[in-house]
Amino acid sequence: MPRSPSAFRDRRDAGLRLAEVLETRHFSNPVVLALPRGGVPVAFEIARALRAPLDLMLxxxxxxxxxxxxxxxxxxxxxxxxxxxxxxxxxxxxxxxxxxxxxxxxxxxxxxxxxxxxLGGRPPVSLKGRTAIVVDDGIATGGTIRVALKALHATEAAFIVLAVPAAPQSVIESLRSEADEIICLGTPEPFHAVGLYYKNFEQTSDEEVVALLREAESFSGGSEPPPQGFAPKGSMRSTKSP
Incomplete structure (x- = not known):
């Protein structure tokens, strides 16, 4: 994993770069979960590449x-x-x-x-037997991501992945026990702030979130949960057995 990412043009560029890595993983039945609002444009590109449902993790x-x-x-x-x-x-x-x-x-x-x-009241996508991919536009302290990942342990997700463009190495290490796999494009030290690794880090608007979620409905897929005992092949950063 690179220590220092080159600057992302914007959140969607970061999503495209993450998608390139995630596509090689061949996760079975993935669901992409974005932390709003900044995580939505990143997650949108991942969901589009994987043809996966895009949902929010509020x-x-x-x-x-x-x-x-x-x-x-x-x-x-x-x-x-x-x-x-x-x-x-x-x-x-x-x-x-x-x-x-x-x-x-x-x-x-x-x-x-x-x-x-x-989402107009659309119910959350079921995670039963699926790969849950949690996405944000970056991590500074990891507090929100940590509680989100902890909550996923109580669901019936088969495998939990955290995917982010950039984060401090110390935070990534502290989150290893909370996810089955962590994919982070860069861990620059010293870290400073997430926005420094974007050329355009303008605030994501509510209108953009709504528009991306609606567009995602046109390409998201769904399939039967994987068989019991499923594990993705060739885990890059697996921290525990699924």
């Missing part, structure tokens, strides 16, 4: 009582939404079960509102 933080910016957990979208709690923060703050459950419900409602806005 993550909402559960804030601490009286301090909503301090995360004690997160709720993640999906056919079976998951809640991932920060056990260390929970042990320190000891929020009541009533508070946690109320916040979980509130964030689930916000996720549903956003899904309706972006």
């Amino acid at each position: 993550v909402r933080k559960i804030g601490a009582p009286g301090n909503p910016e301090y995360g004690i957990g997160a709720v993640i979208d999906g056919s079976h939404p998951q809640m991932v709690l920060n056990e260390e923060a929970m042990a320190i703050l000891r929020p009541s079960a009533t508070y946690v459950n109320a916040e979980r419900q509130r964030q689930l409602e916000e996720i549903e509102r956003r899904r309706a806005f972006y």
Whole structure:
């Protein structure tokens, strides 16, 4: 894996470069999951190359009582939404079960509102027996990606892949136990910021997200889940057995 990627023209260029690598992997029955908003243009090009469904992975933080910016957990979208709690923060703050459950419900409602806005209420794509490819436009600290990957462990996905254009090497190493495979085009050190590795890193608009998701419906495919015991051939960066 290159240590320093040359600058990507924009997010779609980064997606095309990732797609070139992912196409060689011959994943069975992939589903591409984008973290909005910046991850959507990257994931769109991957989904188009793989002829795979493109869906969103919506993550909402559960804030601490009286301090909503301090995360004690997160709720993640999906056919079976998951809640991932920060056990260390929970042990320190000891929020009541009533508070946690109320916040979980509130964030689930916000996720549903956003899904309706972006996808017109289309239900999440089932991950049962499929390869889940999680995509963002880059990783700085890895906090959101970490909870997203943790949530996928509770689904029936057969294999979990994280695909990103650039990230710090230390963060990639810390995420190895959360994914079956990690594909990252560059791990420059020092890392600084994701936007430095793009010539055009303008904010992705809601309108662009909606348009790309609608266009993706025209080329996404679907097939039966792979047989039990499936494993892709020649894993590049497999961290555990699927």
